[in-house]
Amino acid sequence: MDGHTPKTSDAERLLELQRAAHRREGPPNARVRIDRLDRLDDMVRKRSEAFADAISTDFGNRSRFETALLETMVLLSAIRYARKNVRWWMEPAYQEVDITFWPGSAWIRREPMGVVGIVSPWNYPLQLALSPLVDVIAGGNRAIIKPSEQTPNFSDLLDRAISETFAEEEIGIVTGGPEVAASFTRLPFDHLVFTGSTAIGRKVAQAAADGLVPTTLELGGKSPAVICPSGSMTKAVKAIAYGKFVNAGQTCIAPDYVMVPRERLVEFAEQVLAEARRAYPEVGADYSSMISDRAFDRMTTAIAEAEQGGAKVLRHPTPSDRSKRILPPVVVLDAPENCMLMREEIFGPVLPVVGYDTLEDALDWINTHPHPLALYIFAEDRKEQTRVLDRTQSGGVTVNGTLLHIAQEGLPFGGVGASGMGFYHGRAGFDRFTHARAVFKTGFFNAANWLAPPYGKRAKRLLRFLMR
Numbered sequence: 001m002d003g004h005t006p007k008t009s010d011a012e013r014l015l016e017l018q019r020a021a022h023r024r025e026g027p028p029n030a031r032v033r034i035d036r037l038d039r040l041d042d043m044v045r046k047r048s049e050a051f052a053d054a055i056s057t058d059f060g061n062r063s064r065f066e067t068a069l070l071e072t073m074v075l076l077s078a079i080r081y082a083r084k085n086v087r088w089w090m091e092p093a094y095q096e097v098d099i100t101f102w103p104g105s106a107w108i109r110r111e112p113m114g115v116v117g118i119v120s121p122w123n124y125p126l127q128l129a130l131s132p133l134v135d136v137i138a139g140g141n142r143a144i145i146k147p148s149e150q151t152p153n154f155s156d157l158l159d160r161a162i163s164e165t166f167a168e169e170e171i172g173i174v175t176g177g178p179e180v181a182a183s184f185t186r187l188p189f190d191h192l193v194f195t196g197s198t199a200i201g202r203k204v205a206q207a208a209a210d211g212l213v214p215t216t217l218e219l220g221g222k223s224p225a226v227i228c229p230s231g232s233m234t235k236a237v238k239a240i241a242y243g244k245f246v247n248a249g250q251t252c253i254a255p256d257y258v259m260v261p262r263e264r265l266v267e268f269a270e271q272v273l274a275e276a277r278r279a280y281p282e283v284g285a286d287y288s289s290m291i292s293d294r295a296f297d298r299m300t301t302a303i304a305e306a307e308q309g310g311a312k313v314l315r316h317p318t319p320s321d322r323s324k325r326i327l328p329p330v331v332v333l334d335a336p337e338n339c340m341l342m343r344e345e346i347f348g349p350v351l352p353v354v355g356y357d358t359l360e361d362a363l364d365w366i367n368t369h370p371h372p373l374a375l376y377i378f379a380e381d382r383k384e385q386t387r388v389l390d391r392t393q394s395g396g397v398t399v400n401g402t403l404l405h406i407a408q409e410g411l412p413f414g415g416v417g418a419s420g421m422g423f424y425h426g427r428a429g430f431d432r433f434t435h436a437r438a439v440f441k442t443g444f445f446n447a448a449n450w451l452a453p454p455y456g457k458r459a460k461r462l463l464r465f466l467m468r
Contacts, residue, residue, distance in 0.1 A: 011144055011184050014172035018115045018142040021169040027112050027140045030087045036137045036170060037086075040130065041079045043165040048072045050157060051126050058122070058151040060289035060325050066246060071127040074407055078131055081409035081426055082138040089138065089430045100466055103443030110434040112140035113214075114190030119181060119204070121196045122148035122291055123250045123347075129158060132193045132216075133171070135429025141191075144172040146184045150291055182207070189213050191433060195252070197345070198418050216422030216432060219415050220345050222256040223374040224366050225402065226388055228359055229261055231378035233268065235400050240351070240376070241275040243402025245329045248288040249349040250295075253374035255402055256346050259362040262355035269331045269353045273314045276329035283318040283328045290325040290348065299327055299348040302340040306352075309336035359384065363391045370418035371395075376402050395419050
C-alpha cells in the first residue's frame with residue numbers, strides 16, 4: 001500500500017481486468033469457489049480483533065462483543081453454509097418436458113453473472129461488505145467492493161486484507177468519498193448490490209438503470225414491532241430493548257417504533273427503559289457511539305421536536321455527551337404523527353411507543369406507511385400471528401423476537417417496495433447472483449420437424465392432436 005486514495009479509474013481498471021478473466025476462464029468449478037470461501041474465512045478469522053478495533057475507532061466507541069456477535073459470527077456462519085452447499089447448488093436442475101416434445105430433455109444451468117459491484121454502508125461495515133461477497137463467490141462471480149467513507153480506518157484495513165488474500169482478478173476494492181461512490185454505481189457491472197438509505201437507493205437505481213445493470217437494493221424504512229393482545233410483555237420488553245439499543249440503534253432492521261395496546265402503553269415504556277438501564281447501566285464499553293456529530297445532532301433535534309409537540313420522553317439516567325457522540329437510550333410516548341421520529345427512519349437509540357385501541361387499528365397504521373425491511377410480531381395466539389402476517393407486508397419477520405431472521409442462512413433477506421428489491425443469503429443469494437440459463441435438448445425423435453412448412457395433411461392432423 002502506498003497510501004494513495006484510489007480513484008474511479010481504479011474501479012474501471014478492476015472491472016475490465018475481472019471481466020477479461022471471467023471471459024478467459026469461464027465459470028469456476030466448485031473447488032475454486034470453495035477455495036475462495038476458505039480464504040475469505042481465514043482472512044476474517046485472522047483479522048477479527050483488528051477489524052473490531054478499527055470499527056470502534058471509526059465510531060468513537062463500538063462494543064467489540066457486538067462486532068464479534070453481530071458481524072463476525074454472522075459472516076462466518078454464512079461462509080460455512082455456502083461452503084457446505086455450493087456443490088449441490090451448482091448441479092443442473094432437470095425440468096419436466098411436455099409430452100409434445102418427448103423424448104427431449106430440459107434443464108436449468110445456474111451460471112455466474114460476471115463481475116458484481118458491492119456498495120456497503122458504515123453501520124455494520126464488515127458484515128454488510130462481506131456477506132453479499134459470500135453469495136457472489138458461491139455464484140462463481142468476481143467482485144469489486146466500495147466500502148463507506150464514514151469508516152475510514154476499517155475501509156483501509158479491509159483494503160489491505162482483500163489485497164493480501166485475493167488476486168485483483170478475483171476480488172478488488174475501491175475506497176473514496178461520495179463522488180467515487182456515485183461514479184462507481186454508474187459502471188457497467190453485471191450486477192450491483194447497494195445497502196443504505198432509501199433516498200440514496202433511489203439514486204443508485206437510477207444510475208444503474210442507464211446501463212440496464214440489475215440491482216439488489218437493501219434499504220430500510222420504519223420497521224414496526226406489534227405487541228398483540230396475547231403478546232408476552234416480558235418477551236417483548238427484552239427483545240425490543242435489545243434490538244433497538246444494540247449498536248445505539250444504528251441497525252437497518254432495528255425496531256423503529258412499537259405498537260402497544262393503549263392500556264399497556266405506559267407499562268411497556270417504563271419496562272423497556274428499565275431493561276435498557278439494566279443492559280447498559282453506565283453506558284460504557286458495551287454501548288456504541290453515534291457515527292457522527294451530524295447523526296447525534298439529528299437525534300437530539302428529533303427528540304426535542306417530539307417533546308415540544310407534547311410527547312412524554314423517558315430518558316436513561318446517564319446524560320448524553322456530544323463530545324463522545326454518546327446518546328443513551330430514550331423512549332418516547334405518543335410522539336406527534338407529523339414529527340421527525342414518526343416520519344423518517346430513526347437510526348438511533350430512540351424508541352417511539354404508540355398506543356392502539358384494536359389490533360385492526362394498529363395494522364391500519366402500519367399499512368399507511370411504506371413497506372418496511374422488517375416486522376416484529378409479539379403474540380402467543382397463533383391466529384393473531386397469522387392475522388398480522390396476512391394484513392401486512394415487509395421484507396422479513398421475526399415472531400416473539402427481534403433481528404433473528406437475518407441470521408438464518410436458510411431464509412432469504414431483502415426488502416419489498418421502498419425497503420428494497422432482491423433477496424440474498426444462502427440459496428437465495430446463490431440464485432440472485434447467477435443467471436438461470438434454460439437449456440432444451442431434442443431427443444432422437446423431434447415432432448417439431450413434422451410441423452414445419454409446407455403444412456400438409458400430416459402437420460394439420462398433428463396440430464389438431466396437440467390442441468386437444
